[in-house]
Amino acid sequence: MLPTSGTAALEGLYREANTLPPAGTKGDGDKKVKVGARDVAIWLTAVEYAREHPDETVYFVSENHKDFTKGGAGYPAPMDRDVADLGERFVHLTNLAELLETLAPRVQVDAADARGLLEQHTAWFANRNRRIWAINHTPFEIRTRDGETTTAQAWMLPDDVRVQLLDLRDIEAYRLGANSWIVATARWEFVGLAIGKTLVQGACTLKTRILFPTQSGDEHRPRIIKSYVELPAEDASAVDWPPLMRSAEYMQRVLQNAEAEGRKPTRVEVLLSALMAFPLLKQSAGIELSQYPAYQPLELKHRLPLSSGTVEHEQPEDKRLDEE
Incomplete structure (x- = not known):
């Protein structure tokens, strides 16, 4: 200026x-x-x-x-x-x-090399989206494991959502001073446990116009130029679905995540973890999971813990939730 x-x-x-x-x-x-x-x-x-x-x-x-x-x-x-x-x-x-x-005159770049360079920033892109998911709960469309399209409100365990680069198109490269940068249209796939009408494994894709360097280092990080709306994965059979864990394992993950954030799990988190048995059993029908531990639904023997900020006079409501 x-x-x-x-x-x-x-x-x-x-x-x-x-x-x-x-x-x-x-x-x-x-x-x-x-x-x-x-x-x-x-x-x-x-x-x-x-x-x-x-x-x-x-x-x-x-x-x-x-x-x-x-x-x-x-x-x-x-x-x-x-x-x-x-x-x-x-x-x-x-x-x-x-x-x-x-x-910034144009330079030639091989498409395979460009893809390899961007794949090195997959962890950066995943962390960026996890921060967005933490503050933005806009509903998005997903494809379920059985091929249906449904609306999800959020990811149940954002840190466990698998992120991978599907394809890279419209690749251009420029030289700016001593460094070269690539701008391209990248399509990413997200796969994880989503919160909709039920807890369900889902997959969606996100298209971004992204600028990324041909060099490495903290001073040479990608920049998102434009992001589009998430779309359901095109073909459920083409998705590499991760194995389904037992509800007890999901409950343990929820507790660990809350502890890492220095808080108690909310009633909603505990309920969603405890009630996931039916939808996950439904999804696992016909899927070979013999190499994984047997499915063991979680049995709650104690009253649900109070979420942070809950006062003592709200306990009768907790009792009603237990009965439901």
Whole structure:
């Protein structure tokens, strides 16, 4: 951000009063008015910076061809005198596409190499989405293990959601200074235990436009340019479904997650874990799970723990929940 100096501001008023470029007039006949003090201030701010920093190149970018011209073919007075001593250090461009081509020329990249580079950032992408899931509970569509499409409210165990890159398209690569960056459209797959009308294993995909480096290091991390809406996985049979755990194992995972966050599990978390037996048994029908421990539904012998912030006079409600 370049602050405009008092000198540039005063010169802007002077040139507007005298209709000196890049200031001028607007309108016709009696409605003609003098304008352009701001254009002069913008122009001279860039010129002053170039003069004060002789070791740098200044790129002036504007689609305002009427006032600033397109550059290159010569400027009207007094604009020509403004840049006469700057030479090639003052580059005038007319749009951001020209700037990109000038500062970041395209380079060739192999599609397989680009995919391999992005797959190295899968853990980063997974952690980013887990943070989003923690604060955003917008419903999303999933494909269940038996092929049905349903709406999920959230992931039951976000840390256990498997994230993998499905495909990479529209790959472009640019060189910016000494580094190269790739921009591409990536489609990711999420598979995990989702909370809907019941607890159900589900899979969905997310398309993102992503910028990522061809270098490694903390200073070279990907950037999400745009994210689209989650869509159900196209084919349930093509999903590599993880094995179903016993409800007791899910309950233990819920307790561990709550402990790691320094809190007690909420009643909702405990209930969802305890009541998952039927939907998971239904999903496991016809699936070979002989290599895994036998399914053992969890039996609660004690009253559900109070969630953090629950006061003692709410205990009768807990009793009603136990009975239900």
